[in-house]
Amino acid sequence: MTQFSTTSPIFEREEVLREEYRPDDLPERTDEMEDLHMSLAPAARGVGANNVFLHGKAGQGKTAAAKAKLSELQDHAEQESDHLNLTTAYVSCESHDLSTSYKAASRIYQELTGNSRPTGYATDVVMDMMFEAMNDIGGTIIIVLDEIDTLSDDDRILYSLPRARAQDYVGDHVFPSIIGISNDLQWRDNLSPKVKSSLYDDSVLFSPYDATQLQQILRRRAAKAFRDTELIPIDETIDNADLEGNIVEIDQSGRKYLFRSGVLTDDMIPLIAALSAQDTGDARQAIKYLRKAGELADKHNDTRVSADHAREAQALVEREAVVEAMREMTTQAHLALAALTALELSGDAPVRAKPIYGVYKSIASQIDADKLGQRRFKDHLRELDMQGIADGEKVTAGSIGGPAWEYQLQVDTEIAVEVLKDTARFADIDFQKISVDRSNP
Numbered sequence: 001m002t003q004f005s006t007t008s009p010i011f012e013r014e015e016v017l018r019e020e021y022r023p024d025d026l027p028e029r030t031d032e033m034e035d036l037h038m039s040l041a042p043a044a045r046g047v048g049a050n051n052v053f054l055h056g057k058a059g060q061g062k063t064a065a066a067k068a069k070l071s072e073l074q075d076h077a078e079q080e081s082d083h084l085n086l087t088t089a090y091v092s093c094e095s096h097d098l099s100t101s102y103k104a105a106s107r108i109y110q111e112l113t114g115n116s117r118p119t120g121y122a123t124d125v126v127m128d129m130m131f132e133a134m135n136d137i138g139g140t141i142i143i144v145l146d147e148i149d150t151l152s153d154d155d156r157i158l159y160s161l162p163r164a165r166a167q168d169y170v171g172d173h174v175f176p177s178i179i180g181i182s183n184d185l186q187w188r189d190n191l192s193p194k195v196k197s198s199l200y201d202d203s204v205l206f207s208p209y210d211a212t213q214l215q216q217i218l219r220r221r222a223a224k225a226f227r228d229t230e231l232i233p234i235d236e237t238i239d240n241a242d243l244e245g246n247i248v249e250i251d252q253s254g255r256k257y258l259f260r261s262g263v264l265t266d267d268m269i270p271l272i273a274a275l276s277a278q279d280t281g282d283a284r285q286a287i288k289y290l291r292k293a294g295e296l297a298d299k300h301n302d303t304r305v306s307a308d309h310a311r312e313a314q315a316l317v318e319r320e321a322v323v324e325a326m327r328e329m330t331t332q333a334h335l336a337l338a339a340l341t342a343l344e345l346s347g348d349a350p351v352r353a354k355p356i357y358g359v360y361k362s363i364a365s366q367i368d369a370d371k372l373g374q375r376r377f378k379d380h381l382r383e384l385d386m387q388g389i390a391d392g393e394k395v396t397a398g399s400i401g402g403p404a405w406e407y408q409l410q411v412d413t414e415i416a417v418e419v420l421k422d423t424a425r426f427a428d429i430d431f432q433k434i435s436v437d438r439s440n441p
Contacts, residue, residue: 009227010263010298010305016224017291019284022064023220028213029061032204036069039202043140044076046084048175051162051199056206058183059282065206066144066179073142085139087112094147101157105130108143127160131169134176141176148180149187155195162198208281214273217283218290219249219259222269226294226305228262265306268293272310289313322411325387326419331369334423336380338363340390340407341416342434350393350406353378359434367425381407389416 008014015021026033036052043049054062070088077086089111091098098104105126106117112133118126134141143161145151151158161178164170180200182188188196188203209217223231231249234256247259247266272293276286292313297305326337339360343351357374364371372380384390384407391410409416420426 008298009303010294011225012227012229013224014291014294016221017287017294019288022067024068026061026065026068028209028216029065029206032061032206033065033069035202035204036065039204040069040073040142043073043086043142043175043177044080044084046140046175048140049142049177049179050201051178052180052202052204053188053200054179054181054204054206055185055188056183057185057208057280057282059280059284059286060206060208061283062181062206063146066146066181070142070144070179077140085137087137087139087141088144089141090144090146092146093150097150099150100154101151101160102126104145104151104157109133112137112141123156127157127169131164134164134170134174138171138173139175141174142179143176144179144181146181147183149182149184155191158191158199159195209277209283209286210281211270211273211277214276214281214283214286215269216249218269218273218286219247219257221287222261222264222290223259225291226261226263229264230258230260232258232260234258263297263304265304267307268305268310271307272314275310275314285317288317292317319411319415322388323415323419326389326411326416327422331425332372332377333380333383334420334426335360335364335367335369336377336384337389337416338420338426338429338431340381340384340409341413341420342431344409344413344416345431346434349408350391351408352395352404352406353381356381356407363429363434366429369425378405381405 032054036054039050039052041049054066056062067090074086074088077084089108091104091107091111093099093104098107100123102123105123106119109115109126109130110117112130113136118129121129148158158178158180160167160169161176164176165172165174170176178199188200191199219231223229249257249259269290272286272289276282276289279285289310290313293305293309296309296312296316297303302309329337336356339356340349340351342359342363343349343356348355353374357377360377361371381390381392385392388410390407392405392407395404395406417431420429420431
C-alpha cells in the first residue's frame with residue numbers, strides 16, 4: 001500500500017508558493033509598474049519601446065513586473081493587430097550561461113526563429129543572423145535580457161542592439177529594444193560610457209520590500225495555497241462581527257480585505273515577513289519560508305502551521321542555500337574547504353591561514369590537483385567567509401606587520417564532509433585520518 005496521497009490536509013494549491021508561479025498583479029510595485037509602462041508605451045503606438053533597465057536585489061519582483069507588463073502589451077497588440085506587430089522574447093542569461101555576446105546573440109536568434117542555436121560561426125556572423133531574423137519578423141521587437149550582468153565585460157551586443165536602426169543592422173520597418181534586468185546594483189555603473197549612453201533610455205529601481213509589503217504578498221499567496229484560508233474584500237456585505245478576531249489587510253491602493261485561516265496561526269505570517277525584511281527584503285525568500293513551514297506541518301501531521309514551523313523553515317532554507325553554494329564551488333574552493341574542515345575535526349580551529357595552506361597542499365597532492373600560491377589560496381578562504389561557510393576574524397598583526405586572520409567553519413563539519421564526499425575528486429579523502437594525523441604529529 002502506498003504512503004502517497006493525492007491531497008494534503010494543509011495545502012490546497014501549493015504550486016502558487018513555488019518560484020515558477022507568476023502572480024496576476026503586483027500591487028506593492030504600482031509605482032515601478034507605472035514607470036515600466038511609460039517606457040513601453042511608445043511600442044503601443046507602433047514606434048518602438050524605450051530601452052529600460054530594471055535593477056534591484058533578488059526577489060523584488062523585477063522579472064514578474066516585466067512579464068506582466070509585456071503580457072498586457074501583447075494583449076493590446078492582439079486587439080490592434082492591424083496597426084501593431086509586436087514580438088517579445090525572454091532570455092535568461094544566467095540560466096543559459098550567456099556570458100558572451102556570441103552566446104547571447106545565438107540564444108536571441110533561437111528565441112526569435114524557433115531554430116536551433118547557431119554554432120561554429122564567428123561572432124559577426126551570428127550577430128548578422130540575429131538581425132536578419134529581426135528583419136524577417138519586422139515591427140516592434142522587445143528582448144528581455146534577465147540577469148544581464150552575466151554578460152560581464154563582453155558588451156558588444158549591448159552596444160549593437162539599441163543602435164541597430166541607427167547603424168542599419170535592421171531596416172526602417174523594425175523597432176528593436178531591450179529590457180535589461182539585473183540584481184547587481186553596481187553593474188550598470190561599470191559599463192563603458194558608449195554602452196551606457198546608448199543602452200538605457202530609462203531606469204527603474206526596485207527597492208527591497210518592507211515587512212508590511214511582505215505580509216501583504218504572503219497573505220495573497222496563502223489565500224490561494226492553503227486550505228480553509230481566504231482573503232475577502234471588505235464591503236457593506238461583511239458583518240462587523242465577522243471582522244472580530246480576524247486580520248484586516250489594507251493593500252497599496254487602500255482597499256481593505258479580511259484575511260482568515262483555519263490552518264495558519266495569526267503570528268506565523270508576520271514572523272516570516274519580519275525575518276525576510278530584516279534579512280534581504282526578498283519576497284522569493286519569504287514565500288519559500290511559507291511553503292517550507294507548511295511542508296513541515298504536513299510532515300509532522302500538525303493541523304496548523306505555526307511560528308515554530310516558520311522558524312524551523314528559516315533554518316532549513318538557510319542550510320539548503322549554504323549547502324547548494326558549497327556544491328557549486330570550484331575544485332580550488334573545495335580544497336580550501338576540505339583543509340579547513342580537517343583542521344576543524346582535529347580541534348585546531350580557529351586557525352590561521354598558514355596551517356590551513358599546509359593541509360590544503362597535502363590534500364591537493366592526494367587528488368592530483370594544482371597547488372595555488374599562498375596569496376591566491378587566501379582569496380578562497382575569503383570567499384568561504386563571504387559566503388557564510390567560514391568565519392574569518394582579524395586577530396593580531398602578522399609577522400611582517402600586516403593583519404593576520406583566523407578561520408573556522410560556520411557550518412557543521414558533518415555537512416561539509418558530506419558535500420565534499422559527494423564530489424568525485426574528494427570521495428576517497430579520509431578526513432578523520434587527516435585530523436588524527438594533525439592531532440598526533
